Amino acid sequence: MEWTFDCEDRGAAQEVRRAFVDSLVAAGANEAVLADAQAVFAELLGNVVRHAGGACEVVLEMEGPRVVLSVLDRGRGFSPTSQLPADALSESGRGLFIVRTLAADFNAMRRPGGGTHARAVLHLDEAKPKHCNGTRSAKA
Numbered sequence: 001m002e003w004t005f006d007c008e009d010r011g012a013a014q015e016v017r018r019a020f021v022d023s024l025v026a027a028g029a030n031e032a033v034l035a036d037a038q039a040v041f042a043e044l045l046g047n048v049v050r051h052a053g054g055a056c057e058v059v060l061e062m063e064g065p066r067v068v069l070s071v072l073d074r075g076r077g078f079s080p081t082s083q084l085p086a087d088a089l090s091e092s093g094r095g096l097f098i099v100r101t102l103a104a105d106f107n108a109m110r111r112p113g114g115g116t117h118a119r120a121v122l123h124l125d126e127a128k129p130k131h132c133n134g135t136r137s138a139k140a
Contacts, residue, residue: 005055007048007073009115017041020069027062029124036102037067040120043095044071051075052115065125074115 001023003013019039024037041058048056052075100106105121120129 004055005034005057005058013045018043019068020058022058023062024067024124025122029068030052033122033124037069037122038128039100040069040102040122041071042100044118044120047071047095047118048073048075052102065123067124069120069122071118071131072111072115074111074113076114 001019003012003016005016007013009116020041021034021038024034031035043054045058048071052073054074057067057070057072061068061070074077094130096106096108099118099120102122103120104123108116108118110119
């Protein structure tokens with residue numbers, strides 16, 4: 001599935017989010033997976049709104065229990081870091097850290113001609129275990 005819309009159009013973004021969630025529900029995602037997937041969707045789209053603006057593309061690929069969410073923009077492009085920012089309360093860099101924590105796999109790359117392709121892999125069969133103070137919590 002593919003959607004293209006102006007990232008600053010809240011109505012369009014909400015429609016795409018609903019279609020994304022409906023697709024996951026139809027594929028059998030449980031509540032924990034849906035919560036993680038919605039957080040990943042929101043962080044990736046939020047980055048486009050904050051840093052790129054304009055048109056964005058959201059692509060959802062489902063292959064069995066594997067879901068690939070891609071968010072593509074035509075902004076200036078960026079290369080993400082793999083760690084939490086020095087100031088954990090900073091608005092900059094924290095979102096991609098959250099995406100990396102919730103997704104089974106995540107990468108972002110500059111697109112030829114400008115922009116970024118952010119790609120997160122999620123699994124329908126389980127939410128990624130959360131870490132808190134160095135210990136693992138039980139899965140939902």
